[in-house]
Amino acid sequence: MTVSTRRRWTSADIPDQRGRTAVITGANTGLGFQTAKLLAQHGATVILACRNTGRAAEAAARISASSDPTVRTLQLDLASLASIRRAAEQLRADHPRLDLLINNAGGIRPQYAVTEDGFESTIATNHLGPFAFTGLVLDRLLTVPGSRVVTVGSIGHRRGTIDFDDLHFARGYRYQHAYAQSKLANLMFTYELHRRLASAGVPTIAVAAHPGNVRTGFGREMPLPVRVMTHPRLRTLTWWLLQSPQKGALATTRAAVDPDVRGGDYYGPPGRAQFTGYPDRVRSTAGSHDAAAQRRLWQESERLTGITYPVAD
Ligand SMILES: NC(=O)c1ccc[n+]([C@@H]2O[C@H](COP(=O)([O-])OP(=O)(O)OC[C@H]3O[C@@H](n4cnc5c(N)ncnc54)[C@H](OP(=O)(O)O)[C@@H]3O)[C@@H](O)[C@H]2O)c1
Numbered sequence: 194m195t196v197s198t199r200r201r202w203t204s205a206d207i208p209d210q211r212g213r214t215a216v217i218t219g220a221n222t223g224l225g226f227q228t229a230k231l232l233a234q235h236g237a238t239v240i241l242a243c244r245n246t247g248r249a250a251e252a253a254a255r256i257s258a259s260s261d262p263t264v265r266t267l268q269l270d271l272a273s274l275a276s277i278r279r280a281a282e283q284l285r286a287d288h289p290r291l292d293l294l295i296n297n298a299g300g301i302r303p304q305y306a307v308t309e310d311g312f313e314s315t316i317a318t319n320h321l322g323p324f325a326f327t328g329l330v331l332d333r334l335l336t337v338p339g340s341r342v343v344t345v346g347s348i349g350h351r352r353g354t355i356d357f358d359d360l361h362f363a364r365g366y367r368y369q370h371a372y373a374q375s376k377l378a379n380l381m382f383t384y385e386l387h388r389r390l391a392s393a394g395v396p397t398i399a400v401a402a403h404p405g406n407v408r409t410g411f412g413r414e415m416p417l418p419v420r421v422m423t424h425p426r427l428r429t430l431t432w433w434l435l436q437s438p439q440k441g442a443l444a445t446t447r448a449a450v451d452p453d454v455r456g457g458d459y460y461g462p463p464g465r466a467q468f469t470g471y472p473d474r475v476r477s478t479a480g481s482h483d484a485a486a487q488r489r490l491w492q493e494s495e496r497l498t499g500i501t502y503p504v505a506d
Contacts, residue, residue, distance in 0.1 A: 211236035219298025223409035271322025319375035353377030398456030404441030
């Protein structure tokens with residue numbers, strides 16, 4: 194039996210975050226909430242960017258009750274380019290500098306739906322929205338030493354392909370494919386952004402993370418067997434498959450704050466399955482590293498959202 198000699202990375206490893214400002218999308222619940230809470234507990238000013246202002250305020254109150262942080266909220270619906278533009282404008286007006294942008298928000302949608310911008314809703318929420326939002330606020334990070342864009346992917350990316358001829362599933366929708374495509378897009382976006390940031394010679398880095406499988410509200414719209422499997426009451430049976438939101442959020446947090454992280458890295462639970470565990474550097478599929486496909490996805494994302502990045506190819 195091989196015994197790993199690697200030390201576990203836990204919340205005790207989070208460096209002092211005082212003086213830093215972090216924007217976390219989808220921070221009202223699940224992994225985003227836990228990530229925001231950890232950063233706030235270590236002194237960061239956190240901005241909870243959420244689509245529902247009531248849920249955001251409630252989350253802010255819960256974080257404030259657990260420590261003495263500065264917590265702000267920002268209304269952001271990633272399925273709407275108009276909302277993304279408003280949120281970016283507000284953020285830019287309030288914050289001349291940002292240290293961390295954490296693209297956490299995301300979802301899986303059993304039913305086919307199209308957004309007001311005409312995008313299939315999974316690719317809109319999970320990739321095109323974060324792409325647009327990041328592009329609109331990136332200049333606030335570009336001069337900040339140690340700044341990072343962290344995007345949350347999934348082991349689901351392994352089953353993903355980018356269908357450039359039918360990105361929006363007009364020829365038939367399968368939610369598993371839509372989710373896997375969007376999570377592959379998250380990784381390709383990170384790697385292409387990393388390349389652009391590195392060639393621009395700026396201090397900002399782009400990093401990806403995935404939490405493994407986590408008991409959050411994520412599967413709430415999924416078929417019954419999935420909801421049963423992921424139910425917290427079955428914890429003693431599913432401990433090997435799913436972990437707690439607190440532990441799952443460590444991967445994103447490590448990608449955001451560990452000084453050893455490099456641009457283009459990908460963090461998640463290690464091992465073959467990567468279902469559970471403390472975060473370490475992990476590998477994504479060969480397809481996610483296809484530079485030509487990354488560039489094509491970037492160009493298509495710019496065309497669809499109308500957002501041009503301040504870092505060129
Ligand atoms: N849980 C897992 O096993 C797992 C595994 C791999 C990857 N992930 C990834 O981890 C991330 C967080 O998931 P989670 O497990 O924490 O799920 P969750 O508990 O369902 O939280 C998702 C968050 O995203 C927000 N969101 C959804 N659609 C949005 C939109 N259009 N605009 C703005 N915010 C929106 C949700 O807001 P509302 O509360 O308003 O709905 C919520 O705050 C996702 O990117 C997901 O793909 C999760």
